[in-house]
Amino acid sequence: MTDQSRPGRKRSEQSRLAILAATLDLVAEAGYGALTVEGIAARSGVGKQTIYRWWPSKADVLLDALATKADLYVPIPDEGTFRADLGGFLDSTFELGEKAQVADTLRALMAQAQIDPEFGKRFREDFLNRRREALGVIVDRARERGELPAGVNAGTVIDVVFGTLWYRLLATREPVGRGLADELVALLADHGASTAEIR
Amino acid sequence: MTDQSRPGRKRSEQSRLAILAATLDLVAEAGYGALTVEGIAARSGVGKQTIYRWWPSKADVLLDALATKADLYVPIPDEGTFRADLGGFLDSTFELGEKAQVADTLRALMAQAQIDPEFGKRFREDFLNRRREALGVIVDRARERGELPAGVNAGTVIDVVFGTLWYRLLATREPVGRGLADELVALLADHGASTAEIR
Amino acid sequence: MTDQSRPGRKRSEQSRLAILAATLDLVAEAGYGALTVEGIAARSGVGKQTIYRWWPSKADVLLDALATKADLYVPIPDEGTFRADLGGFLDSTFELGEKAQVADTLRALMAQAQIDPEFGKRFREDFLNRRREALGVIVDRARERGELPAGVNAGTVIDVVFGTLWYRLLATREPVGRGLADELVALLADHGASTAEIR
């Protein structure tokens, strides 16, 4: 449909990949603050115009690079209990977050989303909301089974999970891992269950 | 002690206040992305050097402006129960977050903290950690009373609270208010109560 | 040869001429002391970078402007006598020096050559030495004919001529003209030869 044989030279896949690779390299080397379109072009041996033609901003290049390199979209487990599903979801999420390059990139993208409103909209729609929807499937199933904590909306459960993760990423910069996963499961998924068992 | 009568002209309080006011105005008008040191200098009728002399970056000016204008440090209630203390803390926190100017500024500062590591350190020490310590007092008292949810560290409770608030601010941009406060109280502070009743 | 079809946009001749014209205008209006790169850029509707890309300093811009506007390189007469050749050379030189704009610019360039050693080298090589060589042709012919004053090297004759002109320009700021030409001819070219022949 879209790339139906049009006249003219075709988009160079080689240039595209060189741009994405150069972008990740540069962020890893000197941080997002030092990332420039000129730097990407120079590193990847590409003209600046080629970058501007295909991406609206350098943050979009970075988002694209992240999506192309790391498969960001974690599987949605269906083990039958919220406890197991949430634990599995958090484990595969943490696996990503433990990679320093991915964590640094996510920090930069969330930051840029605050400063550049147009990119912010795209980041929310293309990335954040998709992650919410994935967790939403798990939480919805839990709600139907009556496994959610009393007095807390499904949406807020999602906010609590992602909020805690992002806060660790952005604010405390402490590593996330099994320990935090267990705590979140204890807080959000063991509530009704454990009390029920006790009785 | 430190500024014990040194020779030379004294710092102009008038200029300092003009700079802080201009900074807030400019952020309110066009957003942090459009905030420049030159703009602040022009708006406040001050030389650029005067800004660079006293603040290491424009983000520091903005942080100072926020601290000077809005009293950011909310009171720490001591009502005897975690439920009441947390509710009170969240209410006064939300009061701040509801002001669009404050919310926008916090977003920008958290963003800049990711992009500029040196400012990030200052932001964490001068702002984020102070807020954590305030909530920490409340949480510590709750822990001593056995009011914390089982299986969750005191530090993680703090992460959950601030994480959820910041996530709403940065990612979903939904307004925070009484509703969210009630949900967080239900999740974090009503737990022990019910188990206590069981025993 | 050198600019044989390279890729990329070509240097804009329009910008180049606008820069040179603006430079001369600004010097004429407010003097070299008030000439700034920013001023040139603003007046000529050009980015500062375009100036810095092609000239190492504002004095070089001015030298280029002078060379482009006024044809500085006077003809070398060959009338058969030193007397006639020197007189002709001086006359055409004075024609230039009588233009206030040219005189002011030369003053500024000679001044800048003292203050900025790197420009000084370029000014000497690109301008002063070329003028010396022109007069050198005339003086050499005179020397071969035995028309030079006794006890004075060819190089010193050149120094005396240009020295007197520059001294008038820089120090006394008196107008130069026919009168001075006649005196220099009397001093340097009428010496032994003509007086001997006449008698």
Place this chain on the structure above:
Amino acid sequence: MTDQSRPGRKRSEQSRLAILAATLDLVAEAGYGALTVEGIAARSGVGKQTIYRWWPSKADVLLDALATKADLYVPIPDEGTFRADLGGFLDSTFELGEKAQVADTLRALMAQAQIDPEFGKRFREDFLNRRREALGVIVDRARERGELPAGVNAGTVIDVVFGTLWYRLLATREPVGRGLADELVALLADHGASTAEIR
């Protein structure tokens, strides 16, 4: 008259000398282009205001420093012939010009006189014209004795002498010395003598 016992603290001679010494040092070390009032103040341990109170510009400080350090005003010989007087005058002048520091400073002052018209006026009156007057005494005596070259005004003789010296200083930067003195004497002072003998 002017320093008639007024109330108040007296001008500090110590500061004055420290300023002049620092100025010469700085020019010697890094050239006039790097000379700044702030640098002089820092080097001499003096407040900037103290400099601005007593000198209108940094060039005036430098001129004062030169006058204070080196006695610039050469003696006016009276040997009975233009040849001897001019030779003596040139010899003592060259003695000054051979000192690199003096030569560099003179170059800078002549340059600044072109760029800053107000200093130019002072430089001409306080320095250049005094030198002219000294040589003028010698030339006037020569004119009365009929020793000047035919067809050349007394003023032009002075222009030729100083012009050649300044041109060597500013343009060719060749050392001046006995050789040039002899040539100028040959050109300007031996003329009338030889023709007189012929007759």
Place this chain on the structure above:
DNA sequence: GAGTAATCGAGACGGTACGTCAAGTCTTATA
């Protein structure tokens, strides 16, 4: 002595211009 007045070192102030960097656009020759 007790003013009174000018100077001093220090250093902050409003400005101007510097020379650099990168943004995003435009132009050229080539594929």
Place this chain on the structure above:
DNA sequence: TATAAGACTTGACGTACCGTCTCGATTACTC
């Protein structure tokens, strides 16, 4: 039509000095 190259205008950066303006301290003359 896309591409690499590279020149273009624009705008902000952070720095250097300018010349002026407080300051508290010092020093001298006047009453």
